[in-house]
Amino acid sequence: MSQRVLTTESGAPVADNQNSASAGIGGPLLLQDQHLIEKLARFNRERIPERVVHARGSGAYGYFEVTDDVTGFTHTDFLSTVGRRTEVFLRFSTVADSLGGADAVRDPRGFAVKFYTEEGNYDLVGNNTPVFFVKDPIKFPDFIHSRKRDPPPLPERAWEVPPSGRQEPDSVWDFWAHSPEATHQVTWLMGDRGIPASYRHMNGYGSHTYQWTNAEGEAFFVKYHFKTNQGVRSLSAEQAAELAGKDPNSHQTDLFQAIERGVHPSWTLYVQIMPAAEAADYRFNSFDLTKVWPHRDHPLRRVGRLVLDRNPDNVFAEVEQAAFSPNNFVPGIGPSPDKMLQGRLFAYPDAHRYRLGVNHTLPAVNAPRAATARNYGRDGLMAVNRQGRYAKNYEPNSYDGPAETGRPLSAPLAVTGHKGAHEAPPHTKDDDFSQAGELYRLMPAEERRRLVANIAGSLSQVSRDDVIEKNLAHFHAADPEYGRRVAEAVRDLRED
Structure with missing residues (x-):
């Protein structure tokens, strides 16, 4: 019997369900890839109203303090001066389970940091692992579907207890x-x-590869490592089962109580730095999310210290409505050709527009601290600010409205080749x-x-x-x- 053909929702056959279309081999992904955009957009709309992933979360406010000079690698303002502090909000989460799940389960943990910088919000959306299960975003919805609670079994399968809902x-x-x-x-x-023993006792990672650009325009690729200063502690499967039964909110309870009694958890931020020119000839693909960079090749370089010292006042308003977007960059920091990162640049803000509305940046937890955002966005669901009663809402205009700077946030990335769905370029040790x-x-x-x-x-x-x-x-x-x-x-x- 011939295999059925996979199609888009409009019925067109899908040529490649393993690789997203990119601008040349290893280049950025293309908005014209209907299958990728359709999968990610539909995936973001599968649950109402909780997050489709990272639904169960805890959060806290604090600050990030620069301890070491990294100005040779990035010109971003909030990292420019040793001793400088920037307010942050950090949201921890489990990945696959629903809002009603338990904290002490075997699952990756989200580690999302929002830096409220003078140049706008910078969101670093990572996990407590430096790698992930897939390397191309076109496979991400399929991966999460495999981890979600199952529909009823097929009729021909015999089960003592049907696995529906688990x-x-x-x-x-x-x-x-x-x-x-x-x-x-x-x-x-x-x-x-x-299974981390608590949110305080686990590391956090940016996981993806990002780009830094210094004042001279030199580009570097970086990976972020937040090392817990409380020490790494984990639970055995037996300990986790016991703890989840006693307190399903165990990790949230631990974080909240620690901060309330003045025990402020902290992490030291390190980065690995690779000159951009080295990436092409590195022994494996530097932008593959399923791989780490060995420390012997690119040792950890200390940057600063992240401290959590204040619990939210309203969990729904601040933790549940917190919206992190990996495309919220600031000058000196930008994306790399990491395919999973490229997919998340679309998927995360699209999820927020669906879940919280087009004005999801207006709640206090998501709003920039330095100044009111200046753009020409108007109206939409929950348009709660004045949004310029007498101001023009188009650009360019002759009325002194906000205008472009002409200065890119990060260095340009050269691409070559033909558009299409490409596998990543082969490197000498690109095995799985x-x-x-x-x-x-x-x-x-x-x-x-x-x-x-x-x-x-x-x-x-x-x-x-x-x-x-x-x-x-x-x-x-x-x-x-x-x-x-x-x-x-x-x-x-x-x-x-």
Whole structure:
């Protein structure tokens, strides 16, 4: 029987569902990619009214203080002076579960920071892991669908208890079986750091590659690392199950109570810096979100300290309505060709326009601190400010309205080639398994044992042998011992 053809919602056949269309190989993504835009826009509108991802969140205010000179790499104003402080709002979250889920679950954690700078808001939207499951945004809705609570089973499948309304291991592992690039992040997630003991006791990462530009116009690619000053602490699966039963809001409770009693959590920000010219010939794709930059190649450079010292007064107004957009840049900081980042530049503000309305930047938690935003946007849902009763709302005009500066926020990025859906340009070590194997071998023996047990406990519940075998092959490709131990553990559990 011939396979059915995947189509867009207008019925046109989809030529490539693995790679977004870009301007040349490795270039920025194209707005003309109907399939990508359609997938992301529909995905953002699948839940009302909570966030489709990162729904369960906690937040707090604080400040970021510059401790080290980085002016040789970026001319951004809020990083220009040692000792300078900038107000911040940080929102923590789980990724896959709903607003009513528990905090102590195995899931990546969102780590989103809004810097209220003198040049406008700068949003750094990351996670507590330096990598992710997929490298192209066209696969992101599919990945999240595989992690969401499952619809009723197909009629021909026999279940003792129908899995309707729960996260389904068959779906989770089937997606990973067809996505070998996820092996690195799966190893992170199923390891000890998959369940942080609290939000205070985990690191945060920008995860993506970003661009910095200095005063001379030189471009650098950077990765952000927020290292917790409280020390990294995690929960075992057994500890997490007990804690989630006692207090589903455990991490929010911990964060709120710590700040209220004057124990202000803090993180030290480090960056890895790569001169832009090095990226093309680096041994793997510098813009691949499934990979890290080894510290021996690009060591950590300290930038400053982030401190949380004030709880929100109204959780709904400030935490639930907080809107972070990775395209909120300030002069000296900009995007890279990281495909996942490029997709998020559209997806995040589009989600806010759907969920909170076109005026989502007006609530206090999202509004710039330095000055009222000056643009020609008018009206729309919840237009609560005056929005210029006598001002012209078009540009250019002859009435002294706000005008463009002519100064780009970041350095230009050269692109070549033909438009179309391209795989990323090949590099010498662009495989999906090496870094997962390196991470496994870095783990102490007891952590390896827990990692294997965590994977086997979930993978053994999968009903299809071929899906299990595909996943075992990924672990074996990462490290033969890793694959063998998981296979043995899965076999033992399935025989019981």
